Amino acid sequence: MYQVKLFNKISKVGLDRLDPANYTCSEDFDQYDAVLVRSAKLHDTKFPENLKCIARAGAGVNNIPLDRCAEEGIVVFNTPGANANAVKELVVCGLMLASRDIVGGIEWTKSLAGTPDIGPAAEKGKSKFAGPEIMGKRLGVIGLGAIGVQVANAAVGLDMEVWGYDPYLSVDGALKLSRAVKHITDVNEIFANCDYITLHVPLTPDTKYIINEDAVAKMKDGVRIINIARGELVDEDVMAAALACGKVARYVSDFASDAMLAQKNAVIMPHLGASTPESEDNCAKMAAAEIREFLEYGTIRNSVNFPNLKVPYEGGHRLCLIHKNVPNMIAQITSTLSAQGMNIENMGNRSRGDYAYTIVDVNGVPTDAVLDAIRAVDGMIRVRSIENL
Ligand SMILES: NC(=O)c1ccc[n+]([C@@H]2O[C@H](COP(=O)([O-])OP(=O)(O)OC[C@H]3O[C@@H](n4cnc5c(N)ncnc54)[C@H](O)[C@@H]3O)[C@@H](O)[C@H]2O)c1
Numbered sequence: 583m584y585q586v587k588l589f590n591k592i593s594k595v596g597l598d599r600l601d602p603a604n605y606t607c608s609e610d611f612d613q614y615d616a617v618l619v620r621s622a623k624l625h626d627t628k629f630p631e632n633l634k635c636i637a638r639a640g641a642g643v644n645n646i647p648l649d650r651c652a653e654e655g656i657v658v659f660n661t662p663g664a665n666a667n668a669v670k671e672l673v674v675c676g677l678m679l680a681s682r683d684i685v686g687g688i689e690w691t692k693s694l695a696g697t698p699d700i701g702p703a704a705e706k707g708k709s710k711f712a713g714p715e716i717m718g719k720r721l722g723v724i725g726l727g728a729i730g731v732q733v734a735n736a737a738v739g740l741d742m743e744v745w746g747y748d749p750y751l752s753v754d755g756a757l758k759l760s761r762a763v764k765h766i767t768d769v770n771e772i773f774a775n776c777d778y779i780t781l782h783v784p785l786t787p788d789t790k791y792i793i794n795e796d797a798v799a800k801m802k803d804g805v806r807i808i809n810i811a812r813g814e815l816v817d818e819d820v821m822a823a824a825l826a827c828g829k830v831a832r833y834v835s836d837f838a839s840d841a842m843l844a845q846k847n848a849v850i851m852p853h854l855g856a857s858t859p860e861s862e863d864n865c866a867k868m869a870a871a872e873i874r875e876f877l878e879y880g881t882i883r884n885s886v887n888f889p890n891l892k893v894p895y896e897g898g899h900r901l902c903l904i905h906k907n908v909p910n911m912i913a914q915i916t917s918t919l920s921a922q923g924m925n926i927e928n929m930g931n932r933s934r935g936d937y938a939y940t941i942v943d944v945n946g947v948p949t950d951a952v953l954d955a956i957r958a959v960d961g962m963i964r965v966r967s968i969e970n971l
Protein backbone atom coordinates (compact mmCIF):
# COMPACT_ATOMS: atom_id res chain seq x y z
CA MET A 583 0.00 0.00 0.00
CA TYR A 584 1.43 3.39 -1.02
CA GLN A 585 0.76 6.42 1.20
CA VAL A 586 0.28 9.77 -0.57
CA LYS A 587 0.50 12.93 1.52
CA LEU A 588 -1.68 15.83 0.37
CA PHE A 589 -0.24 19.27 1.10
CA ASN A 590 -3.15 21.06 -0.60
CA LYS A 591 -6.71 20.30 -1.58
CA ILE A 592 -6.46 18.13 -4.70
CA SER A 593 -9.32 17.57 -7.12
CA LYS A 594 -11.26 14.35 -6.46
CA VAL A 595 -11.04 13.15 -10.07
CA GLY A 596 -7.27 13.02 -9.66
CA LEU A 597 -7.40 11.24 -6.30
CA ASP A 598 -9.87 8.76 -7.79
CA ARG A 599 -7.13 7.68 -10.20
CA LEU A 600 -5.16 6.33 -7.26
CA ASP A 601 -6.76 2.92 -6.76
CA PRO A 602 -7.76 2.60 -3.07
CA ALA A 603 -6.59 -1.02 -3.21
CA ASN A 604 -3.02 0.28 -3.56
CA TYR A 605 -3.07 3.92 -2.36
CA THR A 606 -4.24 5.87 0.64
CA CYS A 607 -4.23 9.67 0.50
CA SER A 608 -4.23 11.89 3.57
CA GLU A 609 -3.12 15.27 4.85
CA ASP A 610 -2.05 13.66 8.12
CA PHE A 611 0.68 11.13 7.25
CA ASP A 612 4.11 11.42 8.90
CA GLN A 613 5.49 8.65 6.69
CA TYR A 614 4.63 8.71 3.01
CA ASP A 615 5.79 7.43 -0.39
CA ALA A 616 4.54 10.33 -2.49
CA VAL A 617 3.39 13.93 -2.18
CA LEU A 618 0.61 15.69 -4.06
CA VAL A 619 0.92 19.45 -3.77
CA ARG A 620 -0.25 22.68 -5.38
CA SER A 621 1.23 25.91 -4.03
CA ALA A 622 2.12 24.86 -0.46
CA LYS A 623 5.73 25.79 0.30
CA LEU A 624 7.84 22.71 1.00
CA HIS A 625 11.24 24.35 1.44
CA ASP A 626 11.18 23.90 5.22
CA THR A 627 9.57 20.46 5.20
CA LYS A 628 11.76 17.58 6.35
CA PHE A 629 10.86 14.65 4.14
CA PRO A 630 10.63 11.07 5.43
CA GLU A 631 13.22 8.60 4.13
CA ASN A 632 10.61 6.60 2.24
CA LEU A 633 9.45 9.59 0.16
CA LYS A 634 10.03 8.67 -3.48
CA CYS A 635 8.33 11.41 -5.48
CA ILE A 636 6.52 14.74 -5.34
CA ALA A 637 3.92 15.65 -7.94
CA ARG A 638 3.12 19.34 -8.28
CA ALA A 639 -0.42 19.66 -9.64
CA GLY A 640 0.49 22.79 -11.60
CA ALA A 641 3.34 24.39 -13.52
CA GLY A 642 5.51 26.42 -11.13
CA VAL A 643 7.87 24.42 -8.88
CA ASN A 644 9.45 27.32 -6.97
CA ASN A 645 7.63 26.07 -3.83
CA ILE A 646 9.66 22.83 -3.88
CA PRO A 647 13.33 22.40 -2.84
CA LEU A 648 14.41 20.90 -6.17
CA ASP A 649 18.13 20.63 -5.39
CA ARG A 650 17.57 18.95 -2.03
CA CYS A 651 15.09 16.56 -3.64
CA ALA A 652 17.62 15.65 -6.34
CA GLU A 653 20.33 15.02 -3.73
CA GLU A 654 17.94 12.81 -1.76
CA GLY A 655 16.77 10.95 -4.88
CA ILE A 656 13.22 12.31 -4.69
CA VAL A 657 11.74 12.73 -8.16
CA VAL A 658 9.72 15.92 -8.64
CA PHE A 659 7.05 16.15 -11.33
CA ASN A 660 4.87 18.99 -12.57
CA THR A 661 1.93 18.98 -14.96
CA PRO A 662 3.01 20.92 -18.06
CA GLY A 663 0.22 22.70 -19.87
CA ALA A 664 -2.54 21.24 -17.69
CA ASN A 665 -3.68 24.65 -16.45
CA ALA A 666 -2.55 26.76 -19.41
CA ASN A 667 -6.01 27.49 -20.79
CA ALA A 668 -7.28 28.64 -17.39
CA VAL A 669 -4.36 31.04 -17.08
CA LYS A 670 -4.73 32.29 -20.65
CA GLU A 671 -8.37 33.17 -19.94
CA LEU A 672 -7.38 35.12 -16.82
CA VAL A 673 -4.69 36.97 -18.79
CA VAL A 674 -7.26 37.98 -21.42
CA CYS A 675 -9.34 39.31 -18.51
CA GLY A 676 -6.15 40.95 -17.17
CA LEU A 677 -5.72 42.84 -20.45
CA MET A 678 -9.15 44.39 -19.95
CA LEU A 679 -8.51 45.07 -16.27
CA ALA A 680 -5.25 46.75 -17.23
CA SER A 681 -7.05 48.98 -19.73
CA ARG A 682 -10.19 50.23 -18.10
CA ASP A 683 -10.78 50.69 -14.38
CA ILE A 684 -13.43 47.99 -14.36
CA VAL A 685 -12.89 47.17 -10.69
CA GLY A 686 -13.10 50.87 -9.71
CA GLY A 687 -16.23 51.23 -11.82
CA ILE A 688 -17.90 48.26 -10.15
CA GLU A 689 -17.02 49.56 -6.68
CA TRP A 690 -18.32 53.04 -7.56
CA THR A 691 -21.60 51.61 -8.87
CA LYS A 692 -22.04 49.51 -5.72
CA SER A 693 -21.45 52.60 -3.57
CA LEU A 694 -24.51 54.20 -5.15
CA ALA A 695 -26.90 51.51 -3.92
CA GLY A 696 -30.16 53.13 -2.81
CA THR A 697 -29.50 56.40 -4.69
CA PRO A 698 -32.64 57.67 -6.47
CA ASP A 699 -32.30 57.47 -10.27
CA ILE A 700 -29.31 55.22 -9.84
CA GLY A 701 -28.88 54.57 -13.57
CA PRO A 702 -28.18 58.19 -14.57
CA ALA A 703 -26.29 58.79 -11.30
CA ALA A 704 -23.96 55.90 -12.10
CA GLU A 705 -23.41 57.07 -15.67
CA LYS A 706 -22.52 60.53 -14.47
CA GLY A 707 -19.34 59.24 -12.86
CA LYS A 708 -18.31 56.74 -15.52
CA SER A 709 -15.68 58.82 -17.29
CA LYS A 710 -13.30 58.27 -14.35
CA PHE A 711 -13.16 54.59 -15.21
CA ALA A 712 -12.60 54.81 -18.98
CA GLY A 713 -9.52 53.37 -20.63
CA PRO A 714 -8.11 52.39 -24.03
CA GLU A 715 -9.08 49.48 -26.23
CA ILE A 716 -6.51 46.75 -26.70
CA MET A 717 -7.12 46.38 -30.45
CA GLY A 718 -4.08 47.61 -32.37
CA LYS A 719 -1.94 47.97 -29.24
CA ARG A 720 1.38 46.19 -28.94
CA LEU A 721 1.58 43.34 -26.42
CA GLY A 722 4.91 41.91 -25.30
CA VAL A 723 4.76 38.31 -24.09
CA ILE A 724 7.80 37.33 -22.03
CA GLY A 725 8.03 33.52 -21.89
CA LEU A 726 6.50 31.47 -24.67
CA GLY A 727 5.83 28.18 -22.93
CA ALA A 728 2.49 26.44 -22.48
CA ILE A 729 0.79 29.63 -21.25
CA GLY A 730 2.71 32.31 -23.15
CA VAL A 731 1.98 30.71 -26.52
CA GLN A 732 -1.74 30.51 -25.77
CA VAL A 733 -1.78 34.11 -24.53
CA ALA A 734 0.11 35.33 -27.61
CA ASN A 735 -2.25 33.51 -29.97
CA ALA A 736 -5.34 34.76 -28.12
CA ALA A 737 -4.04 38.33 -28.27
CA VAL A 738 -3.52 37.98 -32.04
CA GLY A 739 -7.18 36.91 -32.16
CA LEU A 740 -8.06 40.11 -30.26
CA ASP A 741 -6.30 42.13 -32.98
CA MET A 742 -3.31 43.12 -30.88
CA GLU A 743 0.15 43.38 -32.39
CA VAL A 744 2.01 40.69 -30.47
CA TRP A 745 5.74 40.48 -29.80
CA GLY A 746 7.10 37.38 -28.11
CA TYR A 747 10.38 36.76 -26.29
CA ASP A 748 11.72 33.40 -25.11
CA PRO A 749 15.41 32.55 -25.53
CA TYR A 750 14.65 28.87 -24.82
CA LEU A 751 11.58 28.56 -27.06
CA SER A 752 10.89 24.85 -27.66
CA VAL A 753 10.16 23.36 -31.07
CA ASP A 754 6.69 22.49 -29.82
CA GLY A 755 6.17 26.09 -28.68
CA ALA A 756 7.39 27.47 -31.99
CA LEU A 757 5.06 25.17 -33.94
CA LYS A 758 2.06 26.22 -31.86
CA LEU A 759 2.82 29.95 -31.99
CA SER A 760 0.81 32.05 -34.46
CA ARG A 761 2.95 33.28 -37.34
CA ALA A 762 1.56 36.73 -36.64
CA VAL A 763 3.64 36.90 -33.44
CA LYS A 764 6.87 38.81 -33.94
CA HIS A 765 9.80 36.88 -32.50
CA ILE A 766 11.97 39.16 -30.36
CA THR A 767 15.49 38.14 -29.36
CA ASP A 768 16.28 40.99 -26.97
CA VAL A 769 13.89 41.51 -24.07
CA ASN A 770 14.82 45.20 -23.99
CA GLU A 771 12.93 45.61 -27.26
CA ILE A 772 9.80 44.41 -25.47
CA PHE A 773 10.44 46.81 -22.60
CA ALA A 774 11.01 49.77 -24.94
CA ASN A 775 8.22 49.26 -27.44
CA CYS A 776 5.21 47.53 -25.92
CA ASP A 777 2.01 49.11 -24.61
CA TYR A 778 1.17 46.01 -22.60
CA ILE A 779 3.61 43.46 -21.16
CA THR A 780 2.62 40.07 -19.79
CA LEU A 781 4.95 37.70 -17.91
CA HIS A 782 4.93 33.92 -18.41
CA VAL A 783 8.31 32.75 -17.15
CA PRO A 784 9.03 30.47 -14.18
CA LEU A 785 10.44 32.08 -11.04
CA THR A 786 14.15 31.18 -10.93
CA PRO A 787 17.25 33.05 -9.76
CA ASP A 788 17.57 34.29 -13.38
CA THR A 789 14.03 35.64 -13.67
CA LYS A 790 13.60 37.09 -10.17
CA TYR A 791 12.98 40.84 -10.58
CA ILE A 792 12.98 40.61 -14.37
CA ILE A 793 10.87 43.74 -13.99
CA ASN A 794 13.39 45.94 -12.18
CA GLU A 795 14.42 49.59 -12.20
CA ASP A 796 16.37 49.28 -15.48
CA ALA A 797 13.54 47.49 -17.23
CA VAL A 798 10.91 50.00 -16.11
CA ALA A 799 13.12 52.94 -17.08
CA LYS A 800 13.17 51.62 -20.66
CA MET A 801 9.39 51.24 -20.87
CA LYS A 802 6.91 53.55 -22.55
CA ASP A 803 5.13 56.00 -20.26
CA GLY A 804 1.76 54.56 -19.30
CA VAL A 805 2.74 50.94 -19.96
CA ARG A 806 0.38 48.30 -18.55
CA ILE A 807 1.85 45.17 -16.98
CA ILE A 808 0.16 41.85 -16.29
CA ASN A 809 1.77 39.32 -13.98
CA ILE A 810 -0.09 36.06 -13.53
CA ALA A 811 3.22 34.16 -13.27
CA ARG A 812 4.85 34.91 -9.88
CA GLY A 813 4.98 37.98 -7.63
CA GLU A 814 8.76 37.90 -7.23
CA LEU A 815 9.29 38.46 -10.97
CA VAL A 816 8.59 42.11 -10.21
CA ASP A 817 10.57 44.36 -7.89
CA GLU A 818 7.65 45.77 -5.93
CA ASP A 819 9.51 48.87 -4.69
CA VAL A 820 10.16 49.78 -8.31
CA MET A 821 6.58 48.97 -9.28
CA ALA A 822 5.16 51.06 -6.42
CA ALA A 823 7.20 54.08 -7.53
CA ALA A 824 6.30 53.54 -11.20
CA LEU A 825 2.58 53.31 -10.39
CA ALA A 826 2.74 56.38 -8.16
CA CYS A 827 4.22 58.56 -10.92
CA GLY A 828 2.12 57.06 -13.74
CA LYS A 829 5.05 55.49 -15.58
CA VAL A 830 3.12 52.24 -15.22
CA ALA A 831 -0.55 53.03 -15.79
CA ARG A 832 -1.81 49.79 -14.27
CA TYR A 833 -0.33 46.62 -12.81
CA VAL A 834 -2.51 43.50 -12.78
CA SER A 835 -1.10 40.76 -10.59
CA ASP A 836 -2.26 37.39 -9.28
CA PHE A 837 -0.10 37.72 -6.15
CA ALA A 838 -1.10 39.60 -3.04
CA SER A 839 1.29 41.78 -1.05
CA ASP A 840 0.69 44.75 1.22
CA ALA A 841 2.94 46.88 -0.98
CA MET A 842 0.81 46.27 -4.07
CA LEU A 843 -2.55 46.40 -2.28
CA ALA A 844 -1.62 49.94 -1.20
CA GLN A 845 -1.34 51.07 -4.85
CA LYS A 846 -4.39 52.69 -6.43
CA ASN A 847 -3.53 51.44 -9.90
CA ALA A 848 -2.67 47.89 -8.97
CA VAL A 849 -5.33 45.23 -9.49
CA ILE A 850 -4.47 42.32 -7.25
CA MET A 851 -6.06 38.88 -7.36
CA PRO A 852 -5.65 35.95 -4.91
CA HIS A 853 -3.65 33.55 -7.15
CA LEU A 854 -6.69 32.70 -9.26
CA GLY A 855 -4.89 31.75 -12.47
CA ALA A 856 -5.45 28.00 -12.28
CA SER A 857 -8.64 28.10 -10.22
CA THR A 858 -11.11 26.54 -12.61
CA PRO A 859 -12.63 23.10 -12.15
CA GLU A 860 -11.30 22.08 -15.56
CA SER A 861 -7.73 23.07 -14.75
CA GLU A 862 -7.81 21.62 -11.23
CA ASP A 863 -9.08 18.32 -12.65
CA ASN A 864 -6.49 18.29 -15.48
CA CYS A 865 -3.61 18.98 -13.10
CA ALA A 866 -4.75 16.43 -10.52
CA LYS A 867 -5.29 13.71 -13.13
CA MET A 868 -1.87 14.27 -14.68
CA ALA A 869 -0.13 14.42 -11.29
CA ALA A 870 -1.82 11.22 -10.09
CA ALA A 871 -0.84 9.44 -13.31
CA GLU A 872 2.79 10.54 -12.87
CA ILE A 873 2.86 9.16 -9.32
CA ARG A 874 1.34 5.85 -10.39
CA GLU A 875 3.66 5.38 -13.36
CA PHE A 876 6.68 6.07 -11.19
CA LEU A 877 5.72 4.02 -8.13
CA GLU A 878 4.35 1.07 -10.08
CA TYR A 879 6.67 0.94 -13.13
CA GLY A 880 9.56 3.29 -12.38
CA THR A 881 8.58 5.46 -15.37
CA ILE A 882 9.61 9.12 -15.05
CA ARG A 883 7.45 11.48 -17.09
CA ASN A 884 7.41 15.28 -16.73
CA SER A 885 10.10 15.44 -14.07
CA VAL A 886 11.76 18.76 -13.37
CA ASN A 887 14.81 17.36 -11.57
CA PHE A 888 15.52 13.95 -13.13
CA PRO A 889 15.59 12.70 -16.71
CA ASN A 890 12.41 11.28 -18.18
CA LEU A 891 12.69 7.54 -18.81
CA LYS A 892 10.27 4.80 -19.71
CA VAL A 893 11.35 1.20 -20.21
CA PRO A 894 8.49 -1.00 -21.45
CA TYR A 895 7.72 -3.80 -19.04
CA GLU A 896 8.56 -7.15 -20.52
CA GLY A 897 8.41 -9.39 -17.47
CA GLY A 898 10.89 -10.03 -14.69
CA HIS A 899 11.81 -7.90 -11.71
CA ARG A 900 12.70 -4.25 -11.91
CA LEU A 901 15.35 -2.18 -10.19
CA CYS A 902 15.01 1.62 -10.29
CA LEU A 903 18.36 3.27 -9.63
CA ILE A 904 18.85 6.98 -9.05
CA HIS A 905 22.50 7.95 -9.14
CA LYS A 906 25.06 10.60 -9.89
CA ASN A 907 25.85 11.25 -13.55
CA VAL A 908 29.52 10.20 -13.32
CA PRO A 909 31.70 7.90 -15.45
CA ASN A 910 31.55 4.16 -15.00
CA MET A 911 28.14 3.94 -13.28
CA ILE A 912 26.59 1.58 -15.83
CA ALA A 913 29.66 -0.64 -15.81
CA GLN A 914 29.57 -0.77 -12.01
CA ILE A 915 25.85 -1.56 -11.97
CA THR A 916 26.12 -4.36 -14.54
CA SER A 917 29.26 -5.90 -13.02
CA THR A 918 27.77 -5.77 -9.51
CA LEU A 919 24.60 -7.52 -10.70
CA SER A 920 26.65 -10.06 -12.62
CA ALA A 921 28.84 -10.74 -9.56
CA GLN A 922 25.61 -11.41 -7.64
CA GLY A 923 24.58 -13.95 -10.28
CA MET A 924 21.80 -11.83 -11.78
CA ASN A 925 21.06 -11.65 -15.47
CA ILE A 926 19.95 -8.32 -16.97
CA GLU A 927 16.96 -8.82 -19.26
CA ASN A 928 16.32 -5.23 -20.24
CA MET A 929 17.61 -1.84 -19.22
CA GLY A 930 17.44 1.89 -19.89
CA ASN A 931 19.50 4.84 -18.73
CA ARG A 932 19.29 8.61 -19.09
CA SER A 933 21.07 11.51 -17.53
CA ARG A 934 20.19 15.11 -16.77
CA GLY A 935 22.81 17.46 -15.42
CA ASP A 936 24.48 15.98 -12.36
CA TYR A 937 22.02 13.10 -12.03
CA ALA A 938 21.03 9.98 -13.92
CA TYR A 939 18.40 7.28 -13.76
CA THR A 940 18.72 3.64 -14.68
CA ILE A 941 15.99 1.01 -14.90
CA VAL A 942 17.21 -2.60 -14.92
CA ASP A 943 14.96 -5.63 -15.37
CA VAL A 944 16.61 -8.71 -13.86
CA ASN A 945 15.86 -12.41 -14.03
CA GLY A 946 14.84 -13.01 -10.41
CA VAL A 947 13.83 -11.36 -7.15
CA PRO A 948 16.79 -9.19 -6.07
CA THR A 949 17.81 -10.40 -2.62
CA ASP A 950 18.84 -8.05 0.19
CA ALA A 951 22.44 -8.93 -0.66
CA VAL A 952 21.93 -7.80 -4.26
CA LEU A 953 20.25 -4.57 -3.16
CA ASP A 954 22.99 -3.86 -0.62
CA ALA A 955 25.68 -4.47 -3.23
CA ILE A 956 24.01 -2.02 -5.65
CA ARG A 957 23.55 0.53 -2.85
CA ALA A 958 27.27 0.29 -2.14
CA VAL A 959 28.17 1.43 -5.67
CA ASP A 960 29.92 4.79 -5.39
CA GLY A 961 27.59 7.53 -6.66
CA MET A 962 24.39 5.54 -6.07
CA ILE A 963 21.69 7.68 -4.42
CA ARG A 964 18.64 5.48 -4.24
CA VAL A 965 17.83 1.88 -5.06
CA ARG A 966 14.25 0.69 -5.36
CA SER A 967 13.04 -2.75 -6.25
CA ILE A 968 9.58 -2.96 -7.74
CA GLU A 969 8.01 -6.19 -6.65
CA ASN A 970 4.48 -5.89 -7.92
CA LEU A 971 5.08 -6.29 -11.65
N1 LIG B 1 -1.19 32.28 -11.45
C1 LIG B 1 -1.31 30.98 -11.61
O1 LIG B 1 -2.20 30.35 -11.07
C2 LIG B 1 -0.34 30.24 -12.49
C3 LIG B 1 -0.77 29.07 -13.13
C4 LIG B 1 0.13 28.41 -13.94
C5 LIG B 1 1.43 28.88 -14.08
N2 LIG B 1 1.80 29.98 -13.42
C6 LIG B 1 3.18 30.51 -13.57
O2 LIG B 1 3.45 30.66 -14.94
C7 LIG B 1 4.73 30.12 -15.22
C8 LIG B 1 4.78 29.65 -16.65
O3 LIG B 1 3.90 28.56 -16.81
P1 LIG B 1 3.92 27.68 -18.15
O4 LIG B 1 2.94 26.58 -17.94
O5 LIG B 1 3.80 28.53 -19.35
O6 LIG B 1 5.40 27.09 -18.06
P2 LIG B 1 6.32 26.60 -19.24
O7 LIG B 1 7.45 25.89 -18.61
O8 LIG B 1 5.53 25.87 -20.27
O9 LIG B 1 6.84 27.94 -19.92
C9 LIG B 1 7.79 28.79 -19.36
C10 LIG B 1 8.55 29.40 -20.49
O10 LIG B 1 9.39 30.41 -19.97
C11 LIG B 1 10.57 30.40 -20.75
N3 LIG B 1 11.63 31.10 -20.05
C12 LIG B 1 12.41 30.68 -19.03
N4 LIG B 1 13.25 31.66 -18.66
C13 LIG B 1 13.00 32.72 -19.47
C14 LIG B 1 13.54 34.04 -19.57
N5 LIG B 1 14.50 34.45 -18.75
N6 LIG B 1 13.02 34.86 -20.51
C15 LIG B 1 12.03 34.46 -21.32
N7 LIG B 1 11.50 33.22 -21.29
C16 LIG B 1 11.97 32.37 -20.36
C17 LIG B 1 10.85 28.92 -20.98
O11 LIG B 1 11.70 28.73 -22.09
C18 LIG B 1 9.45 28.39 -21.23
O12 LIG B 1 9.15 28.38 -22.60
C19 LIG B 1 4.90 29.00 -14.18
O13 LIG B 1 6.26 28.70 -13.93
C20 LIG B 1 4.22 29.57 -12.97
O14 LIG B 1 5.13 30.31 -12.19
C21 LIG B 1 0.96 30.69 -12.63
Ligand SMILES: O=C(O)CC[C@@H](O)C(=O)O
Nearest residue numbers: 620621640641642856857
Ligand atom coordinates in the same frame (compact mmCIF):
# COMPACT_ATOMS: atom_id res chain seq x y z
O1 LIG C 1 -2.51 25.46 -7.81
C1 LIG C 1 -2.82 26.62 -8.07
O2 LIG C 1 -3.94 27.07 -7.83
C2 LIG C 1 -1.85 27.56 -8.72
C3 LIG C 1 -0.93 26.87 -9.66
C4 LIG C 1 0.00 27.79 -10.39
O3 LIG C 1 0.59 28.75 -9.63
C5 LIG C 1 1.02 27.01 -11.17
O4 LIG C 1 2.20 27.34 -11.13
O5 LIG C 1 0.60 26.07 -11.87
